[in-house]
Amino acid sequence: MDREVETREDSKGESVHNVCVDWKGRPCKPKKHGGMSAAVFVLGLQAFEMMAIAAIGNNLITYVFNEMHFPLSKSANTVTNFVGTVFLLSLLGGFLSDSYLGSFWTMLIFGFVELSGFILLSVQAHVPELRPPKCSNSMELLNNNSKNICEEAKGYKAWIFYGALYLVALGSGCLKPNIISHGADQFEKQSTRKLSTFFNCAYFAFCSGELVALTLLVWVQTHSGMDVGFGVSTAAMAVGLALLICGSLVYRNSPPRGSIFTPIAQVFVAAISKRKQICPSNSEMLHHTQTTNPQTSNNVTLIHTEKFKFLDKACIKIQSQAETPWNLCTVSQVEQVKILLSLIPIFACTIIFNTILAQLQTFSVQQGTTMNTHLTPDFQIPPASLQSIPYIMLIFVVPFYETAFVPLLRKITKNESGISPLQRVGIGLFIATFSMVSAAIIEQKRRNYAIRYNETLSIFWIAPQFLIFGISEMFTAVGLIEFFYKQSVQGMQSFLTAMTYCSYSFGFYLSSVLVSLVNRITSKNSSGSGGWFSDNDLNKDRLDLFYWLLAALSFVNFFNYLFWSRWYSYNPSLVPNGSSTVVHDVEKQSSDTTTT
Known part of the structure; x- marks a missing residue:
């Protein structure tokens, strides 16, 4: 089905695509759609x-x-x-x-x-x-001469x-x-x-x-x-x-809008082919004209920024060279690739966060199986249902956050979102550390009571680690998705949103690697005893030490995130009009690229 695309004139008189269409491909109506x-x-x-x-x-x-x-x-x-x-x-x-x-x-x-x-x-x-x-039970095994139960x-x-x-x-x-x-x-x-x-x-x-x-x-x-x-x-x-x-x-x-990887590949191919060229001191000398290819055109003309300057070589015009999409790219096209490269460190900082999530869905549930699960003499709490604790809290906290906390923050910060997405992610990563601190303290207490006093603690002792992480997830998960979506240009919203979900996969995979690696290292270093997870018995294993390790990794990861979040440069074109969000080098970049 051919989709109609409405166009309009921007401030420079250039034609810009309005890509909002209804289910039949017709331009959307603001009051209806x-x-x-x-x-x-x-x-x-x-x-x-x-x-x-x-x-x-x-x-x-x-x-x-x-x-x-x-x-x-x-x-x-x-x-x-x-x-x-x-x-x-x-x-x-x-x-x-x-x-x-x-x-x-x-x-x-x-x-x-x-x-x-x-x-x-x-x-x-x-x-x-x-x-x-x-x-089959043992009697059926004997009567039927079965080989396998x-x-x-x-x-x-x-x-x-x-x-x-x-x-x-x-x-x-x-x-x-x-x-x-x-x-x-x-x-x-x-x-x-x-x-x-x-x-x-x-x-x-x-x-x-x-x-x-x-x-x-x-x-x-x-x-x-x-x-x-x-x-x-x-x-x-x-x-x-x-x-x-x-x-x-x-x-x-x-x-x-066609393959999203083609324009990205074109930038790298063009930059590598012109790697010996010298970038002009004035960014206005770079190729700014929008391509007529609808697959590579963007809804927003991105302003030139100073990071990853080696990619700017893809925009250098060479008089003796025929212009093709694979040897000459636009500034907007290059800036799109710069945004993608800048997002990778932010994405990577959330992997440890999801490694903590993996522990709550595995080891923390296993903790619950060794504890007293009786709510009443006749009713037991399934350990897996502990994962519902943060969601019970969050269905009340999230509306409160939106209706009361955000308006209060909005008055203080003058930011329409209350706090910026990057600040929201940082708060969540900081809080996540205390989830593992709580888990380590409670596991140490549970283990000592089981070994020394032969007592079983109530399963509700491990509820705080779930509650703390639930609050952390409300900040980190939502902030990350909002940040990635707002930093995406037209035609890449779904792919960048998908990147945030990949962090879950990497976090779970890293959890498996950490468990195996820690068990191997501690097995070699322990004198006369196995590793932290060698006994398949939480009363003998050292899950509490593993939780302390994750708490330390999470704390270090928080400072790592602070570095990369301060390093990240918003492209001025993607900062909403009227936003009072403080972006550390938007003003500098804007002045560098709008000289007359």
Whole structure:
């Protein structure tokens, strides 16, 4: 379908693309399309999709171990590989959206892919013939001359399971970054206050979905069977897709602009081919004219900045050389690549943060299994449900933050968002350290009581580490997504949003590496004893020391983030008009590049 693109004149008289179109490709109408009335449908999809996928992921190991009869190590690897794949595939979803499909069609297509995976999981969990037989007890083993008590799922049964699981991973991974970017697209990028409100609402929808999944849906899976639990997840996903479709008539859509990697590659190729050239002292001598190629044109003309000056060589005109996109790039095109390179250190600083998250979903839950889980004599708290504690708190804290805390900060800082996204990320990274400090102190206390006094502490002792991290996540996760979205140029919103999700994958992978590395090092250095995790018994292992190590790494990472956040340079073109955000070198860059 050919999409019409409305054009207008900018302040310099140049034609600029207005890429806001409706579902038929016609220019959007301000009173009909976009705004919170359109974003609410996307928020509904966020909540129900999160509800469906979280119910699967948080209790998947139970199904794999008890129903598929995989060994415990293989079951754990299946779960971690699934989670890692979901977040890595977000890059694919962001690329397809920005380059070829657009965010709405990407969500619709891969939403149905995810739904098909849920359906297949539900069918397998319900039909006994699609699963291995139940484990035989010792008497059945003698009577039937069986060789194995538990038969692991193999052949077509395993293929069905993995096929369903990775259909869910493919759909969810490609869906996640587009939910955020498509919702944010319903507002003008200069509407700092409205965008900040949307990102807080999106996090509230995320928390609501997680809370329902970790309480109600996990309870259904436990008491009514995994087939019923998977069926409820399927229904939740279907409701989310229905909400997405209901809003199609009022969405503001950003049409795809061709491969996002081609203009990036052109900058590096042109810069390398002209590496021996000397950059002119006056940036006005660089090539500023916008290319006529719609795949490489941007909605914003980016102002030249001084960082990564070697890339400026891609904009040097050579009289004897024929001009092609692969040997002559525009300043805007080069500045886009500079933004991408500048974002990488900020992104990297959040990996340790997500490594801490991995501990709360693994070791902290294991802590809970060794503690007193009785709320009353007749009711026990499932250790996995501890993960719901921060979400119970956050469904109250997030609205309070948006309605009371942000307006107060806005009066103090004169910033429409209350605090800038980079400041928000920094606050979250600082608070995350205390989550591991709390975890280390409580684990040391729990271990001492178990060894010295043979007493079992209440499971509520480990609640503070979840609560502290929940507050930390409210700042870091939301701030990072808001920052990446606001720093993206037209045509790269979904891909840059997807980068924030990749931090989760790297954090989980780093957790696995750290555990193995620490155990190996401490095994070699310990005199006559194993490493910190050699005994598979928390009363003998030293989980508290591992928590202290993570607290130290998190604290060092915070100062590392301070350095890179101060180093980061906002491109003046991407600072909203009227914003009072203090950006340390915007004024200098603007004066350097607007000389007459």
